Amino acid sequence: MxxxxxxxxxxxxxxLLGLFFLLTGTFGLLRLRxxxxxxxxTSKSTTFGVAGxxxxxxxxxxxxxxxxxxxxxxxxxxxxxxxxxxxxxxARAAYRAGVSLWQGGVVxxxxxxxxENR
Amino acid sequence: xxxxxxxxxxxxLAWCLLQDEISLRQMVIGFxxxxxxxxxxxxxxxxxxxxxxxxALSVRLVFFFVKELLIANWTVVRQVLALKLAIRPGxxxxxxxxxxxxxxxxxxxxxxxxxxxxxxxxxxxxQFLFIHFLDVADVEEEIxxxxxxxxxxxxxxxx
Numbered sequence: 001m002x003x004x005x006x007x008x009x010x011x012x013x014x015x016l017l018g019l020f021f022l023l024t025g026t027f028g029l030l031r032l033r034x035x036x037x038x039x040x041x042t043s044k045s046t047t048f049g050v051a052g053x054x055x056x057x058x059x060x061x062x063x064x065x066x067x068x069x070x071x072x073x074x075x076x077x078x079x080x081x082x083x084x085x086x087x088x089x090x091a092r093a094a095y096r097a098g099v100s101l102w103q104g105g106v107v108x109x110x111x112x113x114x115x116e117n118r
Numbered sequence: 119x120x121x122x123x124x125x126x127x128x129x130x131l132a133w134c135l136l137q138d139e140i141s142l143r144q145m146v147i148g149f150x151x152x153x154x155x156x157x158x159x160x161x162x163x164x165x166x167x168x169x170x171x172x173x174a175l176s177v178r179l180v181f182f183f184v185k186e187l188l189i190a191n192w193t194v195v196r197q198v199l200a201l202k203l204a205i206r207p208g209x210x211x212x213x214x215x216x217x218x219x220x221x222x223x224x225x226x227x228x229x230x231x232x233x234x235x236x237x238x239x240x241x242x243x244x245q246f247l248f249i250h251f252l253d254v255a256d257v258e259e260e261i262x263x264x265x266x267x268x269x270x271x272x273x274x275x276x277x
Contacts, residue, residue: 021191028198036236037207040252041198044233048191068138084230091238091250102207107257109211110238110248 007063011056018052021045034102035094043087051076122169123176126152172275179271186232186267194233197253205253209238212247212261214269221272222247228268235264 028041058072101108126149133148134140197205216222222244226237229249236250251260 021195024195024198028194031198031203032205034207036209036238036250037205037252039236039250040194040233043236044191044194044231047231048187068140070135070138070140073140080231084227088226088230088237091236095238101209107208107210107254109246110209113211113241113246113248 003060003063007059011060014052014056014059018049018054018056020049021052022049025049035099036091036101039087039091043083047079047083050079122156123173126156126173128152129155175271175275179268179275182267182271183228183232190233190235194252197234206255207250207252208254209248209250210254210257210260212249212264214240214244214247215265216269216272216276217244218276219244221276225268225272229264 022045025042025045028045029038032038032041054072054075058067058069061067061072062069095110129152130145130148131140133151134144137144137148197203214222214225216225222240226240226247229235229237229247234252236252237247238250239248240246241248249264254260
């Protein structure tokens with residue numbers, strides 16, 4: 001089916017933007033040094049990246065009349081609801097399991113607080 | 119409190135799903151119908167002081183959050199792709215002014231969603247939120263930015 005030029009461009013830009021964020025997230029995962037720093041790269045860029053891809057799919061499929069776009073909206077909604085909880089739980093679990101911070105770090109107020117309250 | 123506004127938004131979304139059409143028009147209609155439905159419930163169920171003011175503040179917070187999200191995302195992309203990795207990560211104790219559990223959860227989740235910051239733990243006495251920063255330039259400054267940003271917005275809603 002013929003898709004208008006403007007929609008084509010918009011969908012492509014959204015896809016590329018989403019993929020750029022996903023790629024950056026992966027790159028950060030490889031490059032950063034400890035669990036905590038890596039959580040930044042993956043959980044955030046991924047949220048944005050997936051949102052971009054899903055938005056592109058929403059626009060395209062909605063135009064073609066193949067989808068009402070409700071499912072895509074729900075994906076984005078649940079992504080934004082669950083991503084921070086997951087990242088928080090991983091970081092918390094890592095800290096409790098004794099995973100240390102990268103030695104290039106500058107402050108650790110949490111450790112200080114834990115020492116004082118034990 | 120915020121929960122009432124969320125309830126209204128959820129009702130509006132449910133309305134949209136029923137109409138099988140998510141559009142601004144259906145959202146507004148759903149919001150109004152939801153509001154009307156809430157009025158019929160016993161007062162204790164949706165008792166809320168200055169409801170409309172809080173609803174407006176919540177909408178403002180959403181826009182503020184999206185703005186912060188965009189800025190922070192860009193910062194992290196730059197830090198990750200920089201030729202020389204110049205980050206100073208660390209965990210900072212952030213003194214909480216909020217006392218409400220729902221609002222603290224909201225604050226912690228917004229901080230985690232904003233790239234560059236990640237909430238690790240809340241102290242059981244609700245005094246501190248421990249935040250991991252990808253790059254701590256100045257501890258005082260970072261704390262001030264959150265205090266004047268997210269937490270100020272949430273405190274206004276909590277009033």
